[in-house]
Amino acid sequence: MSARNSIRLVDVARAAGVHPSTVSRVLRDSDRAAVRPETRERILTVASELRYRPNALARGLKTAATATFGMLVPSLRNPVYSEIVRGAVADATRRGYVIVLTEDDSTVTEQVWDRLVEEGRIDGIVVASAAPGNPVLELVAGSRVPYVFANRRVPGSGHNVYMREEDAARIAAEHLIGLGHTALAQVAGPLGLDTAGRRAAGFSEAVVSAGLQLPALVEAPFEERGAYEAMGRLLQSRARPTGVYVSNLNQAIGALARARRSGLRVPEDLSLIGYDDDPLTDFLEVPLTAIRMPLGELGATAIEELARQIDGEPARDHEVTTAPLLVVRASTAAPPEELIPATTPEPSYAAQVT
Amino acid sequence: MSARNSIRLVDVARAAGVHPSTVSRVLRDSDRAAVRPETRERILTVASELRYRPNALARGLKTAATATFGMLVPSLRNPVYSEIVRGAVADATRRGYVIVLTEDDSTVTEQVWDRLVEEGRIDGIVVASAAPGNPVLELVAGSRVPYVFANRRVPGSGHNVYMREEDAARIAAEHLIGLGHTALAQVAGPLGLDTAGRRAAGFSEAVVSAGLQLPALVEAPFEERGAYEAMGRLLQSRARPTGVYVSNLNQAIGALARARRSGLRVPEDLSLIGYDDDPLTDFLEVPLTAIRMPLGELGATAIEELARQIDGEPARDHEVTTAPLLVVRASTAAPPEELIPATTPEPSYAAQVT
DNA sequence: TCTCGCTACGCAAACGTTAGGCTAAACCAC
DNA sequence: GTGGTTTAGCCTAACGTTTGCGTAGCGAGA
Numbered sequence: 042m043s044a045r046n047s048i049r050l051v052d053v054a055r056a057a058g059v060h061p062s063t064v065s066r067v068l069r070d071s072d073r074a075a076v077r078p079e080t081r082e083r084i085l086t087v088a089s090e091l092r093y094r095p096n097a098l099a100r101g102l103k104t105a106a107t108a109t110f111g112m113l114v115p116s117l118r119n120p121v122y123s124e125i126v127r128g129a130v131a132d133a134t135r136r137g138y139v140i141v142l143t144e145d146d147s148t149v150t151e152q153v154w155d156r157l158v159e160e161g162r163i164d165g166i167v168v169a170s171a172a173p174g175n176p177v178l179e180l181v182a183g184s185r186v187p188y189v190f191a192n193r194r195v196p197g198s199g200h201n202v203y204m205r206e207e208d209a210a211r212i213a214a215e216h217l218i219g220l221g222h223t224a225l226a227q228v229a230g231p232l233g234l235d236t237a238g239r240r241a242a243g244f245s246e247a248v249v250s251a252g253l254q255l256p257a258l259v260e261a262p263f264e265e266r267g268a269y270e271a272m273g274r275l276l277q278s279r280a281r282p283t284g285v286y287v288s289n290l291n292q293a294i295g296a297l298a299r300a301r302r303s304g305l306r307v308p309e310d311l312s313l314i315g316y317d318d319d320p321l322t323d324f325l326e327v328p329l330t331a332i333r334m335p336l337g338e339l340g341a342t343a344i345e346e347l348a349r350q351i352d353g354e355p356a357r358d359h360e361v362t363t364a365p366l367l368v369v370r371a372s373t374a375a376p377p378e379e380l381i382p383a384t385t386p387e388p389s390y391a392a393q394v395t
Numbered sequence: 396m397s398a399r400n401s402i403r404l405v406d407v408a409r410a411a412g413v414h415p416s417t418v419s420r421v422l423r424d425s426d427r428a429a430v431r432p433e434t435r436e437r438i439l440t441v442a443s444e445l446r447y448r449p450n451a452l453a454r455g456l457k458t459a460a461t462a463t464f465g466m467l468v469p470s471l472r473n474p475v476y477s478e479i480v481r482g483a484v485a486d487a488t489r490r491g492y493v494i495v496l497t498e499d500d501s502t503v504t505e506q507v508w509d510r511l512v513e514e515g516r517i518d519g520i521v522v523a524s525a526a527p528g529n530p531v532l533e534l535v536a537g538s539r540v541p542y543v544f545a546n547r548r549v550p551g552s553g554h555n556v557y558m559r560e561e562d563a564a565r566i567a568a569e570h571l572i573g574l575g576h577t578a579l580a581q582v583a584g585p586l587g588l589d590t591a592g593r594r595a596a597g598f599s600e601a602v603v604s605a606g607l608q609l610p611a612l613v614e615a616p617f618e619e620r621g622a623y624e625a626m627g628r629l630l631q632s633r634a635r636p637t638g639v640y641v642s643n644l645n646q647a648i649g650a651l652a653r654a655r656r657s658g659l660r661v662p663e664d665l666s667l668i669g670y671d672d673d674p675l676t677d678f679l680e681v682p683l684t685a686i687r688m689p690l691g692e693l694g695a696t697a698i699e700e701l702a703r704q705i706d707g708e709p710a711r712d713h714e715v716t717t718a719p720l721l722v723v724r725a726s727t728a729a730p731p732e733e734l735i736p737a738t739t740p741e742p743s744y745a746a747q748v749t
Numbered sequence: 750t751c752t753c754g755c756t757a758c759g760c761a762a763a764c765g766t767t768a769g770g771c772t773a774a775a776c777c778a779c
Numbered sequence: 780g781t782g783g784t785t786t787a788g789c790c791t792a793a794c795g796t797t798t799g800c801g802t803a804g805c806g807a808g809a
Binding site for chain 1: 400401446448449450451452453455456461462463471472474477478480481484485488491493494495496497498503506507509510511513514515516539619645648651652673674675678679680
């Protein structure tokens, strides 16, 4: 048992000449408790003079609330999740919560879940690592801790906080179409992942509803090498696309590398539009036109929904409605053949050029 | 007070027909307690059948230990800190700890400190955001929670976990010198920061001890724009350098942009070597030769030192001795004039080419 | 004067563990 | 058979809060 140094409630009570319960009431109930203003004042000043801080464990034990949230992310290497975490941490801090963060690499999922949820360390949990087959799905179902699936939805769960992936894909499609491209394709992420699936569907739908052919789609893992190979397949196909939407930053980088190695100039021969904006993309070999998503807001909204559930409100889905932002850089331009239709106006969503 | 659903110690005790304290002893003391193997077995099976998990708050209240560490990082946007956090989280998980993560943006430092330390939520804290004037320095001094300064040292604290920044800078210097450069310079970070200062000193020292002139040094903040301008100043100086060491990834990117805009070819006219490796640097306009640091190990070592302090051992400094790794890419080459000395061998540290 | 109803606080029992001390039985040697 | 030592497990008091309930004291109405 380590050193117990700090001031306790009873110390404040003694110093103020009242019973501990009165101190607790003054400190908790704000001004609803029946206590003389004079007494209240005395307690308050004594508490602050002694620099009293309530012990979180004792309080938590009594109230069954820890003021702590858990958060599971698939990887901190991915700046997308760093940004979501930032938003969540900031919002949690504002609300008086702290966040326990773990990388959910599935070798430790269950162990970490026990430690956080079953041992009562947290009041709620943000799961950003949901994917088909992840054991966390069963764990969530078998418990009654407040929870939220962030970014990656779990269909039917009613606990999803997500962004407008389809909109993002549509904006990408419209950007390419607006530039005059008609031969479009996409490098998609693993379609089993909710986000990847929605981006892919959104892109296809936007292209088709513009009257163009269903764009070719190649599925690839969310990293450079997979997209490099996927891009290779796209470029070898008979109907070589002039505009390609790539579903993730790392993929975009791999795709860019492949285009270069195929001797294609970007954007002169091939337009590339990516997803997941990052400051670094400004400095790529070809600065990447990309869609910037409201990631911080996603994280904050996840926390907000947890707070709602803790307030006793029923869980619900949240769509983060802040519009995805088209950031036009150098990787997109008109297609090589001059096929630009006369009256295809640039769409009217917000666009920022950096 | 929210729902109390889970199995408690007394439930296990009742089911096993023993006193709660016996259950506690069996579960805690492993095999040192005086309890019949038969009884122990019964308790163990009952506990696991009921899926008993001890309540962390109650246990923590009693033992004054939370199995939780706090961690303060300056920014999660910086992948360097993401990587340190990854290492720390992984090691903490292995040791049975969880990590509460916060971005220390100094508007909330004190509030977060109170919440974590003064309210007794954590057993120790990793401070990766130490910088002169940061209020956390006083808070640490005024408390007796176990703590570690990671990455950025606080001189004289005896609680530092840090990497061989000087070595990294020396390796960079030797690489440039080995290529034949004699006109060297560096873009340094804010010299008040421990890491930046050591990198700068290490570079200068290595250059001077190779018999070359003290290299020019320009100080700039750790971001693209500052380095862009710093690089401008370097390039305008009379003795324009042919080899430049840049102290941080973002700075390197800014420096690269500036070189390009000055019409200089990298590496033909100017060699650039950076710090802080990142997968993305492979795909920059000019893939960046850089020094890769053992960031994950740094994070893990910080946790290890916290564990040591908790075991009652006196705090001490740790140098992460894993050698910085030179990753040679395309941004460094021999200087434009053929001045390569005949017998300057490439230094013998580990080098990886990607 | 007696009750009633406030006001302002005290009392004590929790919350779920852990750990020091104790006791009863069993064992051993004499 | 007695006394001393183990062995195996129970009893109880914490850890620092919160909170339902109890109750003095007081003024007011009858």
